[in-house]
Amino acid sequence: MIEVRNISKSFGDVKVLDDISVTFEKGMTNLVIGKSGSGKTVLLKSIVGLHEVDEGEILYDNRAFNKMNFKEKKEIRKEIGMLFQGAALFDSLTVEENVRYPLDMFTDQSYEEKRERVDFCLKRVNIENSNKLFPSELSGGMRKRVGIARAISLNPRYLFCDEPNSGLDPQTAILIDALIKEITLEYDTTTIVNTHDMNSVMEIGDKVVFIYEGIKCWEGSKNDILTSTNKYLNDFVFANNLAKQIKIKANETN
């Protein structure tokens, strides 16, 4: 479980996060949604420690992460897996080396043990026979899947995904969503996904947090979205005609 308590973050005079408090549950896919520029990525990067927050507390299973020194943070970071928007694979390394990288850095396993683990992780994300390819030779969907394989190589307790579906076609996006959901259940991770893709919300959103201009505007389950009266949330979620129709039908049913 990750708890965020009253965190604020500014860049210069611009306040990007304003007094946000939220609890992300273990074994669930927690989705953070909001418009581009609303502060989702800053929130995610603040939680993982890439940005220092100005105020507030971030607790990883009751361990105050943002109050820790570098060494203590390092221990927590070994329990974190993260999938970046562009996958952030290391260009100079092959697929196999990318997934093996955390094992090389943090374990004393033999080469055989590491190779076994790499093969397992790549199989888990349905990538086979691509071990020797470089990231530049992969499609967008494959890069994301290799990114997930790297994120799970050390059996993470916390999984973060920043816009996992950006730049993917709808079918591949559904596969990536399903993979994130399966891994969350399989590893019992606390998973936080940043997205503005409403398909993802309806597919995997166990808990949804809506950020509007740096403020937590709403939180609830994916089913609550359909009946919510929050104006900002409705404007965001039901921006297109298809979504508007779904909302009208849901209201009629109720």
Add this chain to the structure above:
Amino acid sequence: MLLGKVFSKPEKTKMYYRKIISEINSLGINSMWIVVIISLFVGAVITIQTDYNIENPLLPRYLIGVSVRDMLFLEFSSTMVALILAGKVGSSISSELGTMRITEQIDALEIMGINSASYLILPKIIAAMFFFPFLTTLSALVGISGGYLVALLTNITTPQEYIFGIQYVFYPFYYTYSLKKMIVFAFIITSVSAYHGYYAEGSSLEVGKSSTRAVVQSCIFILMFNLILTKLILQ
């Protein structure tokens, strides 16, 4: 502050060792060809220009060999080669780190709990400080060979006179002076370029700009430190 992070204790020495070997290859060995080509031609040109400037018939012809040797050791093989390397290696380091920054690869390292500054920059600094003095030696040897070729193929001077000049009153101190300068220049090139790449922000356009800034600043620092070191070591 960046250097403080760079010189902190490595996470896993074995991984750093591998990285240093790979950096020696990419920063040092891959730069040998450009050093060889430029030094060969410069050595040849210095020979011709020295001959052109020695008008007095009383001056011995072996002075051409002496001039080529001293020019190469004192200035060209350290300072000029360092300026060339600032262009080749400096832009490569800066654009590599800049690209890693904007594609979030550095963030990925940080999230894994790796000191990205140390892991990415320290091996480059060590590799350059270790290998660039070899490039200085190579440059001097190839430059002298370039002059020898001119002596062999033209009637400017005889090969015997040229070789006599190369050996005439040689101070080994000139060589160590050149190596010392190159070690300092290697540190300047890698650290300045790494700084600009590591803190690049925005788009690929910004990476290009930071690369240019890295080369320009490296060159300025090399010239400044050339003056300071020359004053300190030679006087």
